[in-house]
Amino acid sequence: xxxxxxxxxxxxxxxxxxxxxxxxxxxxxxxxxxxxxxxxxxxxxxxxxxxxxxxxxxxxxxxxxxxxxxxxxxxxxxxxxxxxxxxxxxxxxxxxxxxxxxxxxxxxxxxxxxxxxxxxxxxxxxxxxxxxxxxxxxxxxxxxxxxxxxxxxxxxxxxxxxxxxxxxxxxxxxxxxxxxxxxxxxxxxxxxxxxxxxxxxxxxxxxxxxxxxxxxxxxxxxxxxxxxxxxxxxxxxxxxxxxxxxxxxxxxxxxxxxxxxx
Amino acid sequence: xxxxxxxxxxxxxxxxxxxxxxxxxxxxxxxxxxxxxxxxxxxxxxxxxxxxxxxxxxxxxxxxxxxxxxxxxxxxxxxxxxxxxxxxxxxxxxxxxxxxxxxxxxxxxxxxxxxxxxxxxxxxxxxxxxxxxxxxxxxxxxxxxxxxxxxxxxxxxxxxxxxxxxxxxxxxxxxxxxxxxxxxxxxxxxxxx
Numbered sequence: 045x046x047x048x049x050x051x052x053x054x055x056x057x058x059x060x061x062x063x064x065x066x067x068x069x070x071x072x073x074x075x076x077x078x079x080x081x082x083x084x085x086x087x088x089x090x091x092x093x094x095x096x097x098x099x100x101x102x103x104x105x106x107x108x109x110x111x112x113x114x115x116x117x118x119x120x121x122x123x124x125x126x127x128x129x130x131x132x133x134x135x136x137x138x139x140x141x142x143x144x145x146x147x148x149x150x151x152x153x154x155x156x157x158x159x160x161x162x163x164x165x166x167x168x169x170x171x172x173x174x175x176x177x178x179x180x181x182x183x184x185x186x187x188x189x190x191x192x193x194x195x196x197x198x199x200x201x202x203x204x205x206x207x208x209x210x211x212x213x214x215x216x217x218x219x220x221x222x223x224x225x226x227x228x229x230x231x232x233x234x235x236x237x238x239x240x241x242x243x244x245x246x247x248x249x250x251x252x253x254x255x256x257x258x259x260x261x262x263x264x265x266x267x268x269x270x271x272x273x274x275x276x277x278x279x280x281x282x283x284x285x286x287x288x289x290x291x292x293x294x295x296x297x298x299x300x301x302x303x304x305x306x
Numbered sequence: 307x308x309x310x311x312x313x314x315x316x317x318x319x320x321x322x323x324x325x326x327x328x329x330x331x332x333x334x335x336x337x338x339x340x341x342x343x344x345x346x347x348x349x350x351x352x353x354x355x356x357x358x359x360x361x362x363x364x365x366x367x368x369x370x371x372x373x374x375x376x377x378x379x380x381x382x383x384x385x386x387x388x389x390x391x392x393x394x395x396x397x398x399x400x401x402x403x404x405x406x407x408x409x410x411x412x413x414x415x416x417x418x419x420x421x422x423x424x425x426x427x428x429x430x431x432x433x434x435x436x437x438x439x440x441x442x443x444x445x446x447x448x449x450x451x452x453x454x455x456x457x458x459x460x461x462x463x464x465x466x467x468x469x470x471x472x473x474x475x476x477x478x479x480x481x482x483x484x485x486x487x488x489x490x491x492x493x494x495x496x497x498x499x
Contacts, residue, residue, distance in 0.1 A: 053485060060488045061466075064456060065400045068465045072404075090384065095495055097389040098434035098441055099460060100351055100396060105430045108349040112363055113341055116370045120334065123375070230405055257401060 059088035063096060069231035076229055076257075077208040199278050201238075201301035203228075210238070210254060210280065214272050214303065219264045221251065221272075228256040236298065237287045240268065241277035248279070248294070253287040274305045318343065318431050322387045329377040337374055344388065347430040348395040355399040355463045365399045372398065388431045403463045444494035452487025455480065 053061075061067050062075035078085040201210040211224040223238065238251040249268050264272070280299040281288070288294050322343050328336035348369060352362035373394070380390055433439075445453055455473070458464045464472075470480035 056492060057485055057488050060492070061484075064459045065463055066459045066466045066469075066484065068404070068467060093393045094385055094389065095439075095441055096460065097385070097393050098437075098439035099445070100347075100392040101433050101435075101437075103347075103350045103354045103461065105346040105350040106353050106362075108345055108363055108366055112345075112349075112366055113338070115367050116337075116341065116374075119367065119371050120337070120374050123371070124334075232404075257405070 055085060056088055059085060060092050063089055063092040068229075072229040073208065073231070080208075197272060197274060197276075197303040197305055199276075199301045199303045201278055201280055201299045203280070203299045210299070210301070212238070212251075212278060212301070212303075214264075216272070219266065219269055220261055221264055222259060222261050223251075223254060224259040225254045225256050228254070230256045233285065234282050234295075235285050235287055237281050237283045237294070239279040239281065239294070240271055241279060242271040243273065243276060244271075250288070251278075253283070254280070272303065274303060276303045278302065315432065315435055319386065319388065322431065323382060326377070326380055326387045327382065329373070330380065332377075334374075337370065337377075340373070340391070341370055343431060344391050347388070348391060350430075351392055351395045352399045354461055355396060356403060357462075361402065362399070365402050366395070368402070369395045369398050386433065389433045392433055400463045440495050440497075441491075444491050447494060448487045448490055449483070451483040452490070455484055456487055456491075459484075 058075060058078075062072070062079065067075055079089050080086075197214045197216060199210075199212040201212065203209055208228055210228075211222075213222040213224075214220070228236075236254045236256075238254055239248040240251055241248055249271065251264070251268070252262055278301045279297050282295045282298050283289075284295075322340065325336045325339040325343070329340060345366070349362060349366050352365040352369070353359065356362045356365060373391075380387065384390070385393070445456070448456070451473075455464075455469045458469060459466075466477060466480055466484070469484075470477045473480060
């Protein structure tokens with residue numbers, strides 16, 4: 045079947061390498077992207093996970109400290125509160141992802157999308173261009189009726205040929221932005237920094253270092269929010285760990301995108 | 307696939323499956339049930355990979371908070387709940403290891419978390435109680451080089467680069483050993499599927 049001397053790597057082997065955890069850097073990035081976007085590959089990953097999982101029975105069990113459950117409960121309590129208050133629309137909600145995603149969720153409902161998936165998944169999937177670039181799943185574009193005043197600005201920043209991208213969402217008239225870097229993996233030597241290109245030709249504004257694999261909410265300065273508009277350009281540069289050093293020029297641009305009002 | 311080896315075991319599994327289903331509907335009490343049933347196993351997995359008690363505790367918290375937020379990701383059609391949860395915990399722990407959140411110079415796991423024999427641990431739900439999954443036998447059939455390194459990657463979160471370094475062989479050699487092993491492993495597993 046496979047020529048053993050050549051060691052060509054077919055998808056099943058790549059999926060195995062990914063599941064076992066052997067990959068790093070670019071390879072890991074690519075495998076994650078495919079696991080997120082490629083159904084056939086996802087299937088291979090699932091197969092390997094199921095095949096290898098019985099090995100985990102070999103691991104010595106260990107009892108976690110009592111307080112761990114209390115911590116989990118506290119965290120979940122805080123999440124639920126944030127969600128409840130955001131949904132009730134009470135005044136200034138706390139600045140966290142749940143708050144923003146809850147607002148996104150309300151927007152989704154307003155726009156006629158009836159997905160009950162978790163907040164982050166909604167934020168992620170609703171803006172996913174994976175198969176049909178430009179199309180918004182759920183036909184929200186044609187959704188009748190008024191859309192909330194705060195229609196989000198959304199930018200997708202595709203990264204090379206990897207099939208990966210950043211999803212950046214900004215709720216106008218707020219200082220909150222959500223950056224979803226799901227599927228991205230750190231390579232251990234670089235960070236990626238996101239930049240806003242001001243429409244007036246002034247200097248680039250840093251929107252911070254991207255957290256690979258995470259959905260992060262961030263608070264923007266008032267000055268920066270003034271430049272957040274439909275059509276505003278975003279750039280992603282490759283930098284040393286920690287982001288662009290103050291005394292150095294920004295690194296190479298690895299990806300770009302622009303905000304679009306949804 | 308599940309032949310109900312021990313009734314108590316089967317019961318525990320079914321209870322877990324039911325709790326996972328309730329969790330997907332947003333039932334907070336179900337989360338505690340899942341936690342109680344799986345914490346010993348999942349913490350063991352986090353500890354094995356992260357080799358640091360504090361990190362493993364954070365990882366375990368992270369696993370359950372994530373589970374709460376995205377409980378609908380579990381597909382009861384696909385995997386047994388304990389198999390899925392164990393894989394989920396391992397993946398989260400490995401992500402943590404990769405993100406470099408783990409402090410350097412971690413002490414060996416034996417030191418960090420003594421497991422006194424005199425104090426038996428509560429029962430853990432087994433993924434494969436009777437050790438009948440082919441992966442056990444198939445893995446044993448591999449060459450030493452492939453087997454040892456695949457295990458080190460799987461259980462200790464080692465990457466190709468790290469394995470090559472500790473075996474003091476070129477990266478390409480390590481990749482060939484392991485890929486060859488993977489191909490054999492797959493062939494062996496497929497015989498049993």
